[in-house]
Amino acid sequence: MGRLEIIPVEGVPEVRPGDRLADLLVAGSVAFEAGDVVVVTQKVVSKAEGRLVAVDHDNRRAWAAVVDGEAVRVLRRRGDLVITETRAGFVCANSGVDLSNVPDGYATLLPVDADRSARRIRDGLRARTGVEVAVVVSDTFGRPWRRGLADVAIGCAGIAAVVDLRGTSDARGRELTVTEVAVVDELAAAAELVMGKASGICAAVVRGVAPAWLVDGGSVRADIVRPPAEDLFR
Amino acid sequence: MGRLEIIPVEGVPEVRPGDRLADLLVAGSVAFEAGDVVVVTQKVVSKAEGRLVAVDHDNRRAWAAVVDGEAVRVLRRRGDLVITETRAGFVCANSGVDLSNVPDGYATLLPVDADRSARRIRDGLRARTGVEVAVVVSDTFGRPWRRGLADVAIGCAGIAAVVDLRGTSDARGRELTVTEVAVVDELAAAAELVMGKASGICAAVVRGVAPAWLVDGGSVRADIVRPPAEDLFR
Numbered sequence: 001m002g003r004l005e006i007i008p009v010e011g012v013p014e015v016r017p018g019d020r021l022a023d024l025l026v027a028g029s030v031a032f033e034a035g036d037v038v039v040v041t042q043k044v045v046s047k048a049e050g051r052l053v054a055v056d057h058d059n060r061r062a063w064a065a066v067v068d069g070e071a072v073r074v075l076r077r078r079g080d081l082v083i084t085e086t087r088a089g090f091v092c093a094n095s096g097v098d099l100s101n102v103p104d105g106y107a108t109l110l111p112v113d114a115d116r117s118a119r120r121i122r123d124g125l126r127a128r129t130g131v132e133v134a135v136v137v138s139d140t141f142g143r144p145w146r147r148g149l150a151d152v153a154i155g156c157a158g159i160a161a162v163v164d165l166r167g168t169s170d171a172r173g174r175e176l177t178v179t180e181v182a183v184v185d186e187l188a189a190a191a192e193l194v195m196g197k198a199s200g201i202c203a204a205v206v207r208g209v210a211p212a213w214l215v216d217g218g219s220v221r222a223d224i225v226r227p228p229a230e231d232l233f234r
Numbered sequence: 235m236g237r238l239e240i241i242p243v244e245g246v247p248e249v250r251p252g253d254r255l256a257d258l259l260v261a262g263s264v265a266f267e268a269g270d271v272v273v274v275t276q277k278v279v280s281k282a283e284g285r286l287v288a289v290d291h292d293n294r295r296a297w298a299a300v301v302d303g304e305a306v307r308v309l310r311r312r313g314d315l316v317i318t319e320t321r322a323g324f325v326c327a328n329s330g331v332d333l334s335n336v337p338d339g340y341a342t343l344l345p346v347d348a349d350r351s352a353r354r355i356r357d358g359l360r361a362r363t364g365v366e367v368a369v370v371v372s373d374t375f376g377r378p379w380r381r382g383l384a385d386v387a388i389g390c391a392g393i394a395a396v397v398d399l400r401g402t403s404d405a406r407g408r409e410l411t412v413t414e415v416a417v418v419d420e421l422a423a424a425a426e427l428v429m430g431k432a433s434g435i436c437a438a439v440v441r442g443v444a445p446a447w448l449v450d451g452g453s454v455r456a457d458i459v460r461p462p463a464e465d466l467f468r
Binding site: 002076081083091140145146147149150152162179181182185187192193209223226232233 | 236237238239240241242309310312315317324325334374377378379380381382383384385386395396413414415416417419420421423424426427428440443457458459460465466467468
């Protein structure tokens with residue numbers, strides 16, 4: 001396997017509700033190539049899909065109502081921080097409701113179905129450019145046991161979410177037992193390294209990914225979200 | 235911020251206890267450049283440091299004794315799977331004890347102090363090449379709530395583990411409240427994308443990282459490991 005390039009997509013116009021993201025992404029600095037993985041941040045996906053709510057963060061009751069409305073379960077609560085499970089099955093802070101980089105008085109909600117969001121962007125890019133890319137929708141999550149935030153995938157299309165190396169033998173010819181790698185999460189993390197949080201860059205391309213990972217389907221919800229019954233920490 | 239390249243280091247000789255990793259890494263396919271982040275997998279760091287134990291995995295009692303010996307706390311146990319907190323503070327499966335890519339009848343233990351391991355490799359590469367690089371020691375961990383494994387950092391040197399963007403304003407000029415990004419974890423994840431689990435590649439270079447992230451110190455243990463008292467899931 002050769003090298004990868006991670007390329008920020010600069011010059012994407014400001015995203016507004018109702019915009020088609022593919023139209024805006026092709027206006028950016030990168031000419032997409034077949035096999036590229038285009039990582040797009042949740043923030044602009046939610047904006048384009050109109051997943052904005054008016055909320056006054058200083059009004060604790062109003063804020064809590066928005067967060068609770070997105071949750072199916074509260075895992076932990078400490079002061080202002082609440083860790084919830086969202087309807088889509090993500091466990092994250094504040095149900096993914098986010099105030100940064102949105103107009104004052106508004107917050108973004110997570111896309112209803114980020115796999116579908118990824119499929120739409122992928123279809124739009126194919127229609128615009130004739131090029132077949134994969135798309136990952138990323139968001140910034142905290143983690144238990146480890147400080148700091150890291151980007152993960154909340155939706156994907158055109159790439160396997162998890163690449164299953166079970167049964168392939170290791171370098172010594174012995175069978176490996178568990179090596180299901182969450183490649184879409186690693187791609188989201190890699191993309192974040194060129195995006196930063198304050199630079200206004202909403203997308204990045206990972207170029208050079210193994211062709212075997214590129215499939216027609218792909219779903220974070222089906223392959224990454226761990227059902228509660230299978231989970232040791234819920 | 236520009237683009238990043240992720241380059242696998244091929245042709246590194248088989249690592250044996252007592253080897254100096256820097257000597258082996260410079261024999262590989264990449265000529266290191268100033269500012270490179272060299273990501274090295276735990277497996278070869280542990281091997282070089284002699285962190286190998288003889289253990290028969292089919293002897294459950296012997297295996298459990300090794301895993302328990304590395305742990306300060308057991309968080310969860312289900313069947314053969316045990317999630318522990320290691321002496322260094324990592325929460326992971328089987329205390330990080332690992333059978334893959336090691337000689338039959340042996341397992342690797344995590345390095346005693348992977349930040350120190352990273353410093354040694356960095357110092358060794360400086361001595362060999364005259365070039366100042368950063369080093370990240372990576373390992374493959376599972377995550378609660380999400381299926382699939384992803385690489386994270388267990389040690390670092392020459393790079394800030396967490397880049398704190400608190401107080402910098404977002405693209406709309408408003409103050410961001412929490413954006414401490416665990417860049418070493420994202421670098422470990424990015425590197426894994428070119429390493430695979432079965433291809434025998436033990437290191438990768440991330441080239442093009444923001445110079446502001448490169449510092450003289452850096453510590454996963456101090457800046458990423460979350461103290462139990464601060465943790466909601468322990």
